[in-house]
Amino acid sequence: MTAFVTTDLPQGAAPSLETVETPALILDSARLDRNVARLRGRLADLGVAFRPHVKTAKSLDVARRLFPEGTGPITVSTLAEAEYFASGGFTDITYAVGLAPEKIARACALVAGGVDLGVLIDSPEQADALVAHARGGEAMPGVLIEIDCDGHRGGLLPADPRLVTIADRLKAGGVSLRGVLTHAGESYACRDGIGLPEAADAERDAALEAARRLRDAGHACPVVSVGSTPTAHFARDLTGVSEVRAGVFMFFDLVMHGIGVCAIDDLALSVLATVIGHRPEKGWILIDAGWMALSRDRGTQRHPVDQGYGLVCDIEGRPFADLIVDDASQEHGIIALRAGSEATLPELAIGERVRILPNHACATGAQHEAYRIVEGRGHAVSAIWPRMRGW
């Protein structure tokens, strides 16, 4: 497991955007803090608890910036994340991916280690597997039932009778049901914010309907958990919801910008790269950041504005007009003007540095071992925050 000890760089060494090895993952901590404050404030106004998703950041250093107290309730996408964050003092964790029965023992080990763990299921088979394991006497995680609010992925429709079946089997088996959880994955198909308030309403309504049916059947359902970054930023009324989850908002990205959730200047994550060549007859500039550094995510491919593999900026993160990473191989990126643009290809000499804003912060971050921290337009790299990975 990658060490999670922050490396604060000594004052004298003064690494900067001009000197760090490229490609490098750059995180603007000022923008991170602003993005976090914006959503925390919004959710506080809506009267709901905040359970951020750490799958985007996979970093204890980032997670500590999410909470005034330094820790708080989190959502994870793997048990490896849960173990990592638990080791850093985060003990209120929801593992929000449908539970494979083979993972129950590892989940129980986390509980034994002091983690208040919630797991997610959407089938009677998974409930039976938990109940079977519980007979062994181990302390069990709590259970959330996954609800499908928009047809995007897994979960039960609120009216599905298996909802109550699952709750009944858990209760009979002595396994605690905590509540319901849903995720408005289809909200990513919205553009320019259109439809997002409605998607947030639908997400809430599905979770509330499921909770109502469980309560009508005699089951307590204290947790009503909703969330995606888009719906979290556009929800108008979350009465009845107990908590909101969101992850990519910490950094934002071009997909979120295209959906209409943020401004370009909110994007906190970028990849620093060096110019290594030119093909002027083709309108190309070559850089040393390929898909290994950017990821293969083409999340804006079907957006009105296709950002290729990322939007190209100067070393301080100011976008050039219409300049994108148009193609990528493993360690080469090809920069070009967007098709049809009347802008001018900038003159960037071999050795000059650019920053690439990513389509999908979760995917691009995952390609790197650590963040290099800058603040705003500053060039100084003040720290290295490691990331974890794996399962």
Next chain:
Amino acid sequence: MTAFVTTDLPQGAAPSLETVETPALILDSARLDRNVARLRGRLADLGVAFRPHVKTAKSLDVARRLFPEGTGPITVSTLAEAEYFASGGFTDITYAVGLAPEKIARACALVAGGVDLGVLIDSPEQADALVAHARGGEAMPGVLIEIDCDGHRGGLLPADPRLVTIADRLKAGGVSLRGVLTHAGESYACRDGIGLPEAADAERDAALEAARRLRDAGHACPVVSVGSTPTAHFARDLTGVSEVRAGVFMFFDLVMHGIGVCAIDDLALSVLATVIGHRPEKGWILIDAGWMALSRDRGTQRHPVDQGYGLVCDIEGRPFADLIVDDASQEHGIIALRAGSEATLPELAIGERVRILPNHACATGAQHEAYRIVEGRGHAVSAIWPRMRGW
């Protein structure tokens, strides 16, 4: 840097495809050996040296399987790879990505450490940067000039006068020119093998033409380096070429299968995943391998047969009919039949395991920290071979 010590698993522990944590990267060492033997034999018959690209594998364990003697000449895509493989006894290395001037010092450190290093340039600016560094008296790497054979990416056209300009400047500056290097990146656009022999000829001809021009201008050009997996497997005559590079052939993948270079049963790399849910009304099976485990590579998106995020097989790697990973989020995969298929969705229970053949082995491998090794249809996992990453 990830440790490169192989972990051979004790006999008693007997991990297997049924028990390893999922998602997991599975490498069939029998197929790896067969793929290596096939290309080694082919290139020996063609009378050229073999300089495999280790960017696909990023593993000393895999690299040792490439050479009867355990080491040999290799190609790398990052200086971090060069350092890792050098630490494992590989001392004949070509760093085949256009050299950023800031990387010269690190390249020289490798040379000082005993590595016979070749670097790649395609501009007079890069030549000048090397010459400037050489004045400091350090031992310098040798230089290869990158040639563009098919318009795919970087490099000089063989007739470009800068070819000789670069050679002249290196010679005047006391930096050694080794030769020319080219890569037929456009060969990946071929289908069913059509056009590949011609692409191999064009690749060779461009390199030979560049070598001829350099020699006519009084420069020795001992190295004439060509290579991509497709052209390496379809070249008919490599007279005048000194070495061939190729990387993905070790594992092959669905892109290579779609191009017509290999059979499905040649694919050595797969991702093991567990079924976590069903949406039968949608024809979906959900698994715990999302894009974090598979990568976002959609390399077959424009192929006649689009393989989604990968072809789904049983636990022993036998493909189901028309079954693909149709969509993926970070930690969820959605399996479905290919659109228009008349095949039947298999019955796969929660907890059952499948294997996913990847679009692009280089991209999928990079998402994992290590390979779990199996042989053929065997279920036993006999070893863990770590991978390195980073820059």
